[in-house]
Amino acid sequence: MAQDKPLLKVEKTGIRFGGLKAVWDVNLELFQGELVGLIGPNGAGKTTFFNLLTGVYVPTEGEILLDGDSLKKLPPYKITRKGVSRTFQNIRLFGELSVIDNVKVAYHSLAKHGIPSSVFRLPKHFSGEKEMDEKAVEFLKIFGLDRFRDEKAKNLPYGQQRRLEIARALAANPKLLLLDEPAAGMNPQETKELMNLISFIRTRFHLTVLLIEHDMPLVMGVCERIYVLDHGQLIAQGTPDEIRNNPKVIEAYLGEEVS
Numbered sequence: 001m002a003q004d005k006p007l008l009k010v011e012k013t014g015i016r017f018g019g020l021k022a023v024w025d026v027n028l029e030l031f032q033g034e035l036v037g038l039i040g041p042n043g044a045g046k047t048t049f050f051n052l053l054t055g056v057y058v059p060t061e062g063e064i065l066l067d068g069d070s071l072k073k074l075p076p077y078k079i080t081r082k083g084v085s086r087t088f089q090n091i092r093l094f095g096e097l098s099v100i101d102n103v104k105v106a107y108h109s110l111a112k113h114g115i116p117s118s119v120f121r122l123p124k125h126f127s128g129e130k131e132m133d134e135k136a137v138e139f140l141k142i143f144g145l146d147r148f149r150d151e152k153a154k155n156l157p158y159g160q161q162r163r164l165e166i167a168r169a170l171a172a173n174p175k176l177l178l179l180d181e182p183a184a185g186m187n188p189q190e191t192k193e194l195m196n197l198i199s200f201i202r203t204r205f206h207l208t209v210l211l212i213e214h215d216m217p218l219v220m221g222v223c224e225r226i227y228v229l230d231h232g233q234l235i236a237q238g239t240p241d242e243i244r245n246n247p248k249v250i251e252a253y254l255g256e257e258v259s
């Protein structure tokens with residue numbers, strides 16, 4: 001069924017770093033439940049765009065609306081609470097913490113029990129803690145990580161660390177999940193499994209997903225729609241077929257494989 005109101009609406013948004021227009025005049029809409037790709041050559045502005053959506057940078061132009069509310073001047077933690085979670089191009093786990101604690105850290109800010117009950121170890125705290133454990137294990141199971149729950153995150157194989165990052169992002173209970181090259185450094189089998197998993201969690205958690213990915217066949221295979229950035233500006237948007245055959249996209253990727 002067609003939806004008339006987007007979950008995320010980005011209007012003419014951009015940011016300048018000195019003279020460099022890293023992201024410029026970008027319009028983008030995501031509707032609830034969509035899995036959408038964001039692609040573009042190196043330095044096109046993809047990660048900067050995620051940084052604008054998550055409050056790391058404040059746009060110098062335009063507007064960003066989630067469910068109609070402006071995110072533009074909110075700090076990152078408030079944007080997370082409003083329902084936007086992300087993963088990073090370079091894994092940012094708490095390496096010395098256990099796998100389960102990495103998930104619980106994200107979940108903590110949303111848990112019902114407050115500081116007084118935690119400090120004094122009141123019964124309410126224990127029920128909160130138990131609830132958090134169960135919830136965290138539920139996420140870990142989905143990602144096949146429950147058997148590593150007490151292992152330090154830094155000791156996990158690389159592909160599992162990437163999965164743990166997504167599990168942690170999910171634990172913050174997002175409406176919108178932003179994945180920055182989640183398959184970077186994975187082998188083809190791990191990548192395929194990860195993409196299936198992303199499709200699965202999208203449905204299971206009623207998520208909307210925006211995915212930055214360099215691997216073109218992968219983006220084309222998994223996303224319903226794709227936006228293309230080049231030199232900070234959107235040069236195309238459409239279905240995988242439309243993008244594959246778009247002359248501007250082919251030109252931007254000259255010398256690279258588009259399909």
Ligand SMILES: Nc1ncnc2c1ncn2[C@@H]1O[C@H](COP(=O)(O)OP(=O)(O)OP(=O)(O)O)[C@@H](O)[C@H]1O
Binds near residue numbers: 040041043048
């Ligand atoms: N804080 C900053 N200060 C100055 N320039 C920046 C800053 N952050 C990003 N840039 C510049 O903005 C441009 C876009 O960078 P960005 O990392 O967003 O591209 P990208 O599409 O994510 O690239 P890649 O695919 O290589 O990760 C680059 O020219 C980059 O050098």
